[in-house]
Structures are given as structure tokens and as C-alpha cells.
Amino acid sequence: MLFVLCLVPALLVVADAYGIGGTLGANPIEEIQDRFGNWGLRFILIALAVTPLRQLTGRNWLLRFRRMLGLFAFFYVLMHFLAWLLLDQGLLTSAIAGEEFDWSVITEDIFERPFITIGFAALLILVALAATSTAGQRRRLGRYWQKLHNGVYLAAVLGVWHYWWQVKKDFSEPLVYALVLAVLLGYRVWHHRLQTRVGSARNSRAGLPQNH
Numbered sequence: 614m615l616f617v618l619c620l621v622p623a624l625l626v627v628a629d630a631y632g633i634g635g636t637l638g639a640n641p642i643e644e645i646q647d648r649f650g651n652w653g654l655r656f657i658l659i660a661l662a663v664t665p666l667r668q669l670t671g672r673n674w675l676l677r678f679r680r681m682l683g684l685f686a687f688f689y690v691l692m693h694f695l696a697w698l699l700l701d702q703g704l705l706t707s708a709i710a711g712e713e714f715d716w717s718v719i720t721e722d723i724f725e726r727p728f729i730t731i732g733f734a735a736l737l738i739l740v741a742l743a744a745t746s747t748a749g750q751r752r753r754l755g756r757y758w759q760k761l762h763n764g765v766y767l768a769a770v771l772g773v774w775h776y777w778w779q780v781k782k783d784f785s786e787p788l789v790y791a792l793v794l795a796v797l798l799g800y801r802v803w804h805h806r807l808q809t810r811v812g813s814a815r816n817s818r819a820g821l822p823q824n825h
């Protein structure tokens with residue numbers, strides 16, 4: 614059920630593209646790109662909310678959905694990137710017309726427009742996380758797996774920063790994302806400190822040296 618629910622934003626883009634129930638507005642390419650970008654960021658934040666929710670409510674079953682939510686974040690960001698590459702930059706129309714595509718425009722955009730550089734870096738992190746998300750990779754990578762997957766924090770910060778940087782006037786939407794991310798990251802710092810304090814108190818009661 615959750616899988617189908619996570620697909621709804623993508624299905625709505627397809628439905629609106631065919632004029633079923635809605636439209637993509639006056640600038641459909643920008644609309645497609647923006648919708649996928651926004652859902653990519655939302656899914657990163659939703660996936661990051663799983664651990665705090667589980668810890669605060671004690672509902673351990675929530676953890677079962679974290680991987681799927683993370684993979685949906687990757688899916689939506691990838692669609693956002695593909696919409697940019699194929700539709701906005703015109704790779705698809707060049708391919709259909711059989712024209713040669715100028716890849717230097719792509720590399721120029723990625724390396725010379727800072728907000729795109731940041732978005733691309735975030736995408737690369739998500740590619741690494743998605744590629745190592747299987748149980749087999751987790752086993753193979755051992756303790757490095759967690760270290761690698763902490764990269765999701767960086768991807769989230771870069772994602773919000775990327776959005777923030779390309780906004781010209783109204784910062785209210787990226788501000789909401791930034792605040793939600795600050796709460797999710799702040800919670801982790803608070804929880805880590807709490808765990809360390811509880812651990813040291815337990816050790817001192819047991820007569821063990823601190824920080825063990």
C-alpha cells in the first residue's frame with residue numbers, strides 16, 4: 614500500500630501530462646522538473662523522519678519502510694535530473710530528430726552553475742546510497758555501510774541548499790524544508806548526546822571508567 618502511495622505523485626505527473634484530471638500548466642517542462650524535485654526533497658525528509666518517529670513512539674515496525682522511502686527519494690531525484698537532461702536540455706528532442714547533442718552544454722551547466730553543481734553532488738550521493746541499499750551490500754560493507762549511509766544527511770543539506778540557491782524572490786518554501794531538516798538533524802544531535810550521557814551515568818554507577 615505504501616509503495617502505491619509513494620508512486621502517486623509520479624502517476625499524477627503522467628495523468629496531468631495526458632490532461633486527465635489536471636494539466637501541467639503553461640510551462641510543462643518546468644512543472645515536471647519542479648514536481649519531481651520537490652518530491653525528491655520531501656522523500657529525503659520523510660525517510661529521515663523514520664528513525665525519530667520510531668524512537669519517540671517505540672513503533673519499531675516503522676523501520677521496515679525506511680529503505681523503500683529512501684529509494685523513492687532517489688527515484689524522484691533521478692526523475693528530476695532526467696527531466697532536466699532529456700526535456701529541459703533537449704537530449705530527447707535531439708535523439709528523436711537524429712541530431713548530434715552538445716554534451717558540453719551539460720557539463721558547463723553542471724560545473725559552472727553552482728546550484729546545479731550542488732544538486733548534482735547530492736544526486737551522486739543518492740546513487741551511492743541506492744546502489745548499496747540491499748541487504749547483501751549491507752553485509753559486505755559491514756561497519757562502513759552506516760558511515761556511507763550517513764551521507765544522506767549531506768545529501769539532504771545539499772538538496773535544501775540547491776533549492777534555496779535557485780529561488781529568486783519567495784523563500785518561504787525552501788525555508789520550510791530547511792526548518793524541517795534542522796529539526797530532523799537537531800533531534801539526532803540531541804538523541805546522541807542523551808545516549809552518551811545515559812551511557813556514562815550507567816558506567817559510573819557500575820564503577821566503570823567514563824566513556825566506555
Ligand code: HEM
Pocket residue numbers: 643646647648650651653654690693694697723729731732733734735736739768771772773775776779
Ligand atoms: C538531491 C538532489 C536534488 C534535489 C532534492 C532537488 C530538488 C529541487 C527542488 C525542490 C527544486 C525547486 C522546485 C520548485 O521550484 O518548486 C529544484 C530546482 C531545480 N533543480 Fe534540482 N534537485 C536535485 C538535484 C538536481 C540535479 C542533479 C539537477 C541537474 C543536474 C537539478 C536541476 C534543477 C534545476 C535546473 C532546477 C530549477 C528548475 C526551474 O527552473 O524551476 N537538480 N531542484
